[in-house]
Amino acid sequence: xxxxxxxxxxxxxxxxxxxxxxxxxxxxxxxxxxxxxxxxxxxxxxxxxxxxxxxxxxxxxxxxxxxxxxxxxxxxxxxxxxxxxxxxxxxxxxxxxxxxxxxxxxxxxxxxxxxxxxxxxxxxxxxxxxxxxxxxxxxxxxxxxxxxxxxxxxxxxxxxxxxxxxxxxxxxxxxxxxxxxxxxxxxxxxxxxxxxxxxxxxxxxxxxxxxxxxxxxxxxxxxxxxxxxxxxxxxxxxxxxxxxxxxxxxxxxxxxxxxxxxxxxxxxxxxxxxxxxxxxxxxxxxxxxxxxxxxxxxxxxxxxxxxxxxx
Amino acid sequence: xxxxxxxxxxxxxxxxxxxxxxxxxxxxxxxxxxxxxxxxxxxxxxxxxxxxxxxxxxxxxxxxxxxxxxxxxxxxxxxxxxxxxxxxxxxxxxxxxxxxxxxxxxxxxxxxxxxxxxxxxxxxxxxxxxxxxxxxxxxxxxxxxxxxxxxxxxxxxxxxxxxxxxxxxxxxxxxxxxxxxxxxxxxxxxxxxxxxxxxxxxxxxxxxxxxxxxxxxxxxxxxxxxxxxxxxxxxxxxxxxxxxxxxxxxxxxxxxxxxxxxxxxxxx
Numbered sequence: 001x002x003x004x005x006x007x008x009x010x011x012x013x014x015x016x017x018x019x020x021x022x023x024x025x026x027x028x029x030x031x032x033x034x035x036x037x038x039x040x041x042x043x044x045x046x047x048x049x050x051x052x053x054x055x056x057x058x059x060x061x062x063x064x065x066x067x068x069x070x071x072x073x074x075x076x077x078x079x080x081x082x083x084x085x086x087x088x089x090x091x092x093x094x095x096x097x098x099x100x101x102x103x104x105x106x107x108x109x110x111x112x113x114x115x116x117x118x119x120x121x122x123x124x125x126x127x128x129x130x131x132x133x134x135x136x137x138x139x140x141x142x143x144x145x146x147x148x149x150x151x152x153x154x155x156x157x158x159x160x161x162x163x164x165x166x167x168x169x170x171x172x173x174x175x176x177x178x179x180x181x182x183x184x185x186x187x188x189x190x191x192x193x194x195x196x197x198x199x200x201x202x203x204x205x206x207x208x209x210x211x212x213x214x215x216x217x218x219x220x221x222x223x224x225x226x227x228x229x230x231x232x233x234x235x236x237x238x239x240x241x242x243x244x245x246x247x248x249x250x251x252x253x254x255x256x257x258x259x260x261x262x263x264x265x266x267x268x269x270x271x272x273x274x275x276x277x278x279x280x281x282x283x284x285x286x287x288x289x290x291x292x293x294x295x296x297x298x299x300x301x302x303x304x305x306x307x308x309x310x311x
Numbered sequence: 312x313x314x315x316x317x318x319x320x321x322x323x324x325x326x327x328x329x330x331x332x333x334x335x336x337x338x339x340x341x342x343x344x345x346x347x348x349x350x351x352x353x354x355x356x357x358x359x360x361x362x363x364x365x366x367x368x369x370x371x372x373x374x375x376x377x378x379x380x381x382x383x384x385x386x387x388x389x390x391x392x393x394x395x396x397x398x399x400x401x402x403x404x405x406x407x408x409x410x411x412x413x414x415x416x417x418x419x420x421x422x423x424x425x426x427x428x429x430x431x432x433x434x435x436x437x438x439x440x441x442x443x444x445x446x447x448x449x450x451x452x453x454x455x456x457x458x459x460x461x462x463x464x465x466x467x468x469x470x471x472x473x474x475x476x477x478x479x480x481x482x483x484x485x486x487x488x489x490x491x492x493x494x495x496x497x498x499x500x501x502x503x504x505x506x507x508x509x510x511x512x513x514x515x516x517x518x519x520x521x522x523x524x525x526x527x528x529x530x531x532x533x534x535x536x537x538x539x540x541x542x543x544x545x546x547x548x549x550x551x552x553x554x555x556x557x558x559x560x561x562x563x564x565x566x567x568x569x570x571x572x573x574x575x576x577x578x579x
Contacts, residue, residue, distance in 0.1 A: 072447055092455070100453035110448035112440075124452045127355075171452075 021084060023048050023179055023211050024069055029078035031064055038064055040284035042078070046213050048178075049275070051205055053222040053292075054215040055306075056281035062215035063107065065281075066183045069213060070104050071095040083179070100124065103172030103180035103210075107187055109164035111156040111171070117143070118152040121171045128175075142170040146200055162193030169200050173208070180204065182214040186221055198224045199237055206230035219307055226276040226292030280306065343457065343538070344531040350455075350462040357463050364467035368429050372475055375424055380479035383420060384486030387411055392495050401495045405505035408487035413510055413518040417480040419566055422525035425472055426558045430533035433464055434554035437537025438547035446538065461534040465527065472526035473519055480518065513577030521569055525562045532558040 022045035029042040039061045046052045054062045067073040068080050071087040079088045087098060111120050118139050119126075125135045143149040146166040156164055165185055172180055182201060186194040198221055204210050206229050216222065231238045278295050280288035280303065288295060288303060295303060391407045437460060440446050449456045484506055491497040536554040540546045 067447075070451055072450060096450070096453045096455055098453075099451055102451075104448070104451035106444050106448055106451075108444065110444035112445055112448070113443070123454075127452070127454050 022046055022081075023050075023083060024213060025079075025081040026065070026068070027079040027081065029065075029068065029075045029080065031061070031068070031073070031075050037284050039075075042281075042284075042286060044279060044286060044289060046211060047275075048211055049209065051212045051214065051225055051276040053225060053276065053278045054213065054281060055219065055222055055278055056215075056217070057306075058217060060281040061284060062217075062281060063183050066104075066181045066213065066215050070102060070181055071098060100128070100175070101177055101179070103175070103177040105165070105168050105172045105180065105182045105185050107184045109156070109161075109168040111164055111167055113156045116153050116155055117148060117159070117167050120156070120167060121152075121174050123171065124175050138174055142174040143167075145173065145203070146170045160193075162189050162196065165189065165193075165197055166200065169197070169204070173204055173210070176208060178209075178211060180210050180212045182212060182216075184215050184217065186216060186218055194218065194221070195224075199230075201225065202228060202237060203230045207232055222276075222278050223292055223296075226278070339539070340531070340535050343461070343535050344527075346457050347461045347465050347531065347534070350458045351466060355458070357459055360459065361463040361466050364463050365471055367432070368425070368464075368467050369471035369474060372425055372428055372471070373478065375428065376421055376475050376479050377482050379420060379424060380417070380482035381486035383416060384408060384412060384483030384488075385490040387416070387483070388487045388490040389494070392491070396495075401491075401497060402501055402505060404487070404491050404495065404497060405502040406509035408484060408491075409506035409509045410514065412480050412483045412487070414514050415566075415570070417483060418476050418518055418521040418525065419563070421476045421479045422472060422522065422529065422562050423559055425468070425475065425526070426529045426533075426562065427555055429468065430529050430536075430554040430558045431551045433530065433533035434537040435547055435551045437461075437534060438540035438550045441538060441540045442543050442547060456538070461531075461538070464534055465530040468526040468530035469523055470526075472529070473522040476518065476522040513573070516577070517570070517573045520573070521566065524565060524569060528562050528565060529558045532561065 024046040026042050026044050029039050030037060031039040038059075042061075042065065044052070054065060056062050064073065068075055069082060071080070071082075071090060075088055079086050081087070082098070083101065085098065087095060090098065111117075112123065115123070121142055122135050122139045125138060130138075139152070140149060143152055146169050148163060148166050148170060151159065151163065151167075156167070159167065169185070185201065186197050189197065201212070201214065202225060205212060205225075214221070214225070227240050228237050229240045230236075276292065277290060278288070278292050279286055280295070282302065288298065288300070296307070298304065387408045388404055392401060392404055395401045395403050395407075437446070440460070446456045446460070449459060488497075488499065488502045488506075491502055492499070533554040536550040536557070540550045542549070
């Protein structure tokens with residue numbers, strides 16, 4: 001499986017983020033199919049350290065935006081700028097190099113079903129010809145992070161949906177990319193597994209400082225990421241805001257998907273928490289953009305109905 | 312007249328659109344095939360994957376190639392013997408079997424069997440990877456799926472089909488000899504001497520050159536069909552059928568032209 005002849009990845013234009021610039025920038029994106037425009041004039045930025053959550057009904061173009069951001073699809077019009085480089089019309093060869101600097105978690109995991117869990121996670125490291133001993137260490141570390149180390153010799157077909165999603169997160173994070181795209185990581189999972197996945201994303205964000213763009217249909221995921229954080233010193237998930245009033249307004253803990261035993265109110269932050277913002281897509285356009293709190297307090301009828309549908 | 316034009320307009324534009332789509336498909340196929348060939352000459356190379364595919368395509372196809380080759384040789388003797396018996400020239404059976412097998416039946420039938428067995432396998436495997444987003448995942452991890460998935464399959468098929476054809480030719484001759492021995496009482500020396508002397512350099516070139524071209528057609532068509540799957544599991548099924556049908560038809564059409572060119576080249 002190891003490629004021969006590929007030199008170790010050299011430093012390139014994607015190695016360092018551009019200071020003072022967003023990490024991801026969508027500029028007037030338009031994408032249409034035979035049935036009409038799916039995305040029509042989408043413009044927004046994701047700043048270093050930010051977690052941007054794309055909310056929207058099924059078919060609103062969330063997955064499309066994720067694939068555009070990774071250069072897996074090209075827009076009909078507009079520009080996608082990632083790490084200072086316009087990837088909208090970049091040749092595939094350069095895009096392959098670019099994608100070695102990002103992580104992508106697919107909706108169904110998209111694990112290679114003919115490879116073991118360990119081989120799936122080590123895929124990128126094998127391709128980059130990383131030393132065997134280091135691959136072993138890093139794969140174990142990544143699988144320990146998602147609590148899947150005991151299953152490293154299993155095949156994806158032997159795993160449950162939630163386990164596959166966890167392995168997919170390990171595969172995306174194994175190379176410690178600065179930017180990770182999560183495409184509906186909790187779709188189709190039971191509430192308990194959803195909370196495990198969101199907890200992992202929180203840990204990735206707060207312990208590794210990952211910038212992320214996350215698409216989801218579940219409002220609970222958005223509030224979970226906005227209102228909780230991983231405390232590195234205690235190793236627990238803690239509520240991010242001391243504001244009792246705000247805490248009272250946000251959905252119930254169970255529905256947020258955060259394990260009760262790990263939940264601790266904390267007034268003092270042990271580390272700076274990156275901002276989490278929400279973006280709601282509707283009819284191919286951005287319907288709402290702002291903090292989770294603003295979404296919660298919005299008087300807009302559609303947003304109220306959207307939030308209510310999640311309860 | 313203007314009314315007639317208005318009636319024809321949608322038909323003409325639909326026809327033009329259909330032709331455009333087909334031309335686009337041919338262009339995409341040509342681009343993909345060229346890319347897979349170009350990848351052979353530049354690193355990285357996936358030799359382990361190529362060896363694995365050689366095992367699946369070459370060793371895996373061996374039993375059916377041996378079985379069919381043997382019986383085709385036998386049937387050829389049965390069919391030609393009755394004709395030669397009318398002229399009292401049963402000794403010519405060896406010539407007929409050797410020429411028919413080496414020049415035409417060996418390469419064509421082996422290629423059709425490999426198309427049936429491996430083109431379907433390649434198309435369904437790659438198609439399943441497309442619909443479960445494994446191909447996109449590979450791209451997202453910075454790996455070129457054409458280089459990683461297609462090129463090893465093309466190299467493996469191109470290397471294995473000529474070898475399988477040689478095996479099929481030999482086993483076919485053995486089958487032909489056994490049937491000739493038991494039904495026509497043709498001695499081994501008589502059969503094998505005639506069979507070997509019937510063949511010249513041009514026949515061997517023809518018989519071993521065709522499999523290289525057929526292998527390229529089978530593997531590239533199969534990969535193309537697999538990598539452009541749309542529409543979930545139903546699409547995978549359609550791609551699998553198309554891979555076998557299209558590659559078989561193309562290779563038989565191409566066979567006619569190659570045969571004409573090679574016969575001309577060797578003054579036959």
